[in-house]
Amino acid sequence: MEASKPPEFAIDVSDAISAPEAFGASFDAAPLAEALELGEGLEGDPAVAFRRTLGMFATGVTVLTTRAGEQVHGMTANAFMSVSLRPPLVLISIDRRAKMGALLHEGTHFGVSVLEAKQTGLSDRFAGRVADELPEATFEIVHETPLVEGALAHLVARVVRSYWGGDHSLFLGQVEFARYGEGRPLLFHGGRYERLIEDPRVFSLLPRELLDPILALGEERTYAEGELVMRRGEEGCDLLLIVEGSVRIERPGFSMERGAGELVGEIEVLDPGEGRTADVEALEPLRAITVTRERLLSALEADPRAAVALIEVLASRFRETA
Numbered sequence: 049m050e051a052s053k054p055p056e057f058a059i060d061v062s063d064a065i066s067a068p069e070a071f072g073a074s075f076d077a078a079p080l081a082e083a084l085e086l087g088e089g090l091e092g093d094p095a096v097a098f099r100r101t102l103g104m105f106a107t108g109v110t111v112l113t114t115r116a117g118e119q120v121h122g123m124t125a126n127a128f129m130s131v132s133l134r135p136p137l138v139l140i141s142i143d144r145r146a147k148m149g150a151l152l153h154e155g156t157h158f159g160v161s162v163l164e165a166k167q168t169g170l171s172d173r174f175a176g177r178v179a180d181e182l183p184e185a186t187f188e189i190v191h192e193t194p195l196v197e198g199a200l201a202h203l204v205a206r207v208v209r210s211y212w213g214g215d216h217s218l219f220l221g222q223v224e225f226a227r228y229g230e231g232r233p234l235l236f237h238g239g240r241y242e243r244l245i246e247d248p249r250v251f252s253l254l255p256r257e258l259l260d261p262i263l264a265l266g267e268e269r270t271y272a273e274g275e276l277v278m279r280r281g282e283e284g285c286d287l288l289l290i291v292e293g294s295v296r297i298e299r300p301g302f303s304m305e306r307g308a309g310e311l312v313g314e315i316e317v318l319d320p321g322e323g324r325t326a327d328v329e330a331l332e333p334l335r336a337i338t339v340t341r342e343r344l345l346s347a348l349e350a351d352p353r354a355a356v357a358l359i360e361v362l363a364s365r366f367r368e369t370a
């Protein structure tokens with residue numbers, strides 16, 4: 049069945065695919081193998097290489113929803129982007145074969161539900177993937193538009209423009225409703241789901257009898273209020289245990305506080321070359337014990353039980369993201 053097209057499509061998109069000259073010389077009709085140069089070492093099907101290259105761009109995952117009469121239609125999409133703050137605009141890119149594209153026209157409302165880290169099942173459901181036990185979705189209606197309940201953030205937008213996008217159609221939506229909650233997003237990267245690591249602790253999870261001998265090798269240091277204890281980008285060459293006072297850990301888009309009894313720099317001390325990911329500032333006069341990487345490694349060498357426990361913690365972290 050021919051998908052009905054938004055009125056802005058001055059040219060029939062199916063004609064445009066087969067006759068791209070209608071769009072001028074900028075759209076090359078050559079087969080992908082000729083149109084796209086692959087970098088060194090990339091061989092085989094250019095479409096696969098192109099797809100994999102695009103897959104390096106990590107995104108969140110959304111479920112787009114709209115109403116078709118009394119029915120709700122949803123589809124999973126990661127081709128969603130913010131466009132403008134004033135006016136509030138977003139853009140989605142829909143495969144021309146998808147049912148969703150046929151349902152969107154100028155003036156139609158669509159919902160965007162940004163999925164939370166544990167909602168891989170909902171993503172699979174709305175991508176039409178087949179699996180034994182996919183969760184049921186429930187919807188709430190806002191601005192007469194269905195939104196997936198339990199998502200991390202929601203937007204309702206009205207289609208104001210649509211554009212030809214090769215084998216996809218682009219829909220620009222003016223946002224009429226927005227809200228977000230607490231939580232972590234589901235990510236999509238390299239063709240698979242990913243999650244942000246929820247818990248940056250490593251050494252803190254070691255049993256006390258294994259951790260204490262490591263901390264015993266540290267030296268006490270004090271810091272004045274406002275002093276930078278660790279600086280973003282510098283080599284992460286020590287681990288710090290806060291004995292008294294508190295610190296703020298800060299990088300763009302992220303801020304948290306840590307207090308007495310907590311460790312800072314746990315991952316970086318194991319991987320110092322990558323540099324510290326955040327600034328750490330003393331929020332008040334601070335007393336801390338710092339253990340250098342050198343001493344820490346010698347403690348692990350001295351007690352293989354600590355090294356094994358550490359590997360177990362790291363393996364569980366890996367499992368968390370896999």
Ligand code: FAD
Pocket residue numbers: 109119120121122123124125126127128141142143144145146147148149171172173174175176177185236
């Ligand atoms: P269908 O294939 O008919 O529906 C999709 C699925 O949702 C079906 O299983 C259907 O049963 C279910 N469903 C629909 N409505 C409801 C409802 N009310 N209640 C319960 N289930 C319902 N494609 C793009 O075009 N653009 C993208 O940006 C994009 N990003 C993607 C990102 C990811 C991570 C994944 C996994 C897929 C992505 N896709 C994208 C592919 C897209 O999700 C699928 O091709 C999808 O099947 C297209 O949906 P459709 O509109 O054709 O409808």
